[in-house]
Amino acid sequence: VRAGWLDKNPPQGSYIYQRRWVKLDAEHLRYFDSEKDAYSKRFIPVSSISRITSVGDQKFEVITHNRNFVFRAESDADRNEWIRTLQQVAEERRRTLMSPSCSGAPTELPDRSGFLELRGFKHKLFVVVAGDKVLLYKNAEDYRLGIGITYIEMNVGNVKEVDRRGFDLTTPYRTFSFAADSEQEKEEWVEAMQQSIAEALSNSEVAERIWALESNRSCADCGSPKPDWASINLCVVICKRCAGEHRGLGPSISKVRSLKMDRKVWTEELIQLFHHIGNAVANQFWAANVPPSESIGPGSGSQERRRFLTAKYREGKYRRYHPLFGNQEELDRALCAAVTTGDLAETQALLFCGAAVSCATGDPQCPTPLALAQRSGQRLQMEFLLHNRSSGRRGPVLGMGSSGPIASPLHPVAEFSRRWCTLQDGLLSYYESDRSAAPNGELRAEEMVCLVHNAPHAHGIENTFEVYMESERLYLFGLENPDSAREWLKSIAKSFVHPCAEELLALDFERIGRLHYKGGLNLERAKEGWFALVGSVLHVCFPDSERQEPLQLRKLQELCAGVWWRIGSRAEARLPGRTLYIQGERKLDFLGWVQAIQKAAGSSGDTLSEQQLTEADVPLLVDRCIDYITQCGLTSEGIYRKSGQNSKTTSLLEMLRRDARSVRLKEGEHHVDDVANTLKRFFRDLGDGLFTRRWGPDWMRATALEDEELKISEYRRLLGTLPTVNRATLKALINHLFRVQRFSGENQMNTHNLAIVFGPTLFQMDGKDYKAGRVVEDLISHYVKIFNVNDQEMKKQQDEITAIMKMREAASSGTQQAGDFICTVYLEEKKTEAEQHVKIPATMTAEELTFEILDRRKVVMKEKDYWSCYEVNEREEAERPLHYSEKVL
16 A cells, blocks of 8 residues: 655664664555565554554654554655555554454464564564464564564465474575474474465465355354355355364264365355355354354354354254254155255255155155256255265164164264174174175274274264274264163173273273383383273273272373384373373374373363362362462562453463463463462352352351361361362462461561452352451461461471572572573483583473483484483482483473
8 A cells, every 4th residue: 555664763762763664555564674575574453553643743653552653754744645544544444344353463363373483583482373374473462462573475485394393484585494392392383384385375266256145254153254164065154163163073964175275076066055055044044043142253262162063053953943843754745845946945944954865755766855856957956965965864773682773884984874783702793784694894802902982973873982993994883872882882892801901891981992001110111001091080901900090180290192103102191100101003093092081181171170180189270370379479569469461361261271281380471460360260260169069158157156276176177078179279279378478578468368359259259248258367377277287298388488489589689590400411321421510491301401412422313323311319229211202300
């Protein structure tokens, strides 16, 4: 729209203007070092500009909602022209935005975002991959505001891995050299950028034609603009995030394709079908009765989307029911009549209210609705029926027994075939029918490696299970009766599970199978063990153990998965007090195990017992916040009374709830008030509360007891009634508040002030009744007696506080770098000439230390060399190899 030279005032308030080449287009105001540069030094979204004002001789100010930029033109006339053009473009932008926003933040949700090192910059940059662009920001706050450094159009980009953590994004104009924190992160970034390039190079012709219909220009489910995915059997255009959840529904419900990349699927008939049905007609049926409280928007999370899409398409909760719903014969007859006309909406309503797509027509020459549509010349009806042939309403009826029902069939498609199955002498056979003499196929028990019981309706049938074979084949079976499914599952498991692991068969397992493992002090050779997953507990039968061992995955400290195909796949599960290496020889079932363990190790609800836990049964989220505030906020004035920023609290709480194990709270990145607010909000929103709904009133009634000893005794009794996790969490929290009030001289938060804040929070009340505060005040005041804290615990607590305060004083005075240790490391043997003194920060991994030592000693790594880092106890009686991604300290 306009470009030219302007002088820009630096944001620090300096009066030294810098000459910049400034460009204005419909979306951004950008400035560059020179007119030849392809990439800007800064870009400001036009949508974030609230005002443009004249501020004196030749100068004008661009005012956004959070930041101001001052420019100086060569003359007053030039300045006035810039102001006029900017005002005009900003006004046009406001009119074209579908939903005006007070923030300049990007509307397109990122495919990946996070911090990366970039050569040429002192500090890490916040990098975002969104659609066909990569955007660079100084920090996460700038990303939220939408004010960035530059963006890279990926249609000219190429990504290349450079070393363990580094990769280059090369364009014809410049090479961007990035470095991630780990090799795994680097691979994820490279994959995200390669997908962005694929999207940039994809063909937009189909998308443009589909978008020609106005209702198809926004996602049918959440309303996001320019959706470039579609469900070809439901005839809805959807955004990338909703497309991911559609895939989770299974191909029997929704067949997802890209408008830009799946070129072959988009025939002329299918494009025309989307013009006749599309989002408007489809939603008149599927979304006829959506309550406002249940609808989703562009910013909705994955869980909300999954809930809504399951209700919308799998359960048909919001659909407009056809008058013939429930009458199968009439539905089928009406479908046969509808397909001979051009009424696609009627065909859609009949089909998704229960009409059978392949019902008998009664016409020998046209036995199916598809044949009727073909004879009538209804090409679009044919296209719609073809894409919905397998979108069944009912699956096969399956079961077991020599004269009983019938079993079902095979992967890779979730379109089931009815089969008769038998299980005898360790051989699972499936036949065309119960009268067939020879089986279609056989599965031998000794070749089975894993058995999985799927969640209901995972593959379009109520009950399904999967059998994984040594040959990397996966067989999928389904039954409509849950009791029969469980019976089959137990029988098949009994046929292939080793007798030493028979007690696993008594469990209500979701997944059972054999894997190789290493653990304890003997890490030379992997042994075969039997594993069963039940909820959040992994039950393991080791060959040298008399009984199965339950491992609580919510207490998992770390899970690292890696793949080395020469020696198989391996995952490392670090549990309290031990590290277990699990190794798989087959990619298919091993990745299933890793994903299942990751899911089981996560938080699954809003009660305390459903959170990720520490070894002491305290939610990891609570432990992370308490630990950070103990280290960085004990002396912060008004800690817990000040609220912190609402947006940062919401974002942090969401990250911690999703996976507290992966969140590292760092000074400088997280403010203590935001972390404190996160902890308070967690307790306020907690399902069933910390004191529980059942016992909460009893705690408050105890405050009326005048005799202090009686009151303490009653508190101790009530403490014993709480569930284990609630009791451990309450002790951890009161222990923390006991520490906080000991610094009340600095933080101004004595016991009474903390009680005023935490009483209503923990009891989830409005704060008008001080009984809740009285309980908290009593618990802090009598912490030692109520929680039976002995002298040793008190001394340990005091030593920890003293150490933390000393480290903070040293760090603030610059005398040492807090958290770094000087360690002696030996190369291959413990000799003076082999030792190296290394400064090891808290974040250094075993891999990084190994490479540093080899670099220092100028050791050249050969192709088949394997180096490991070991930790050895003081007397050299035992040693343990560190996993390459494990932190040395």
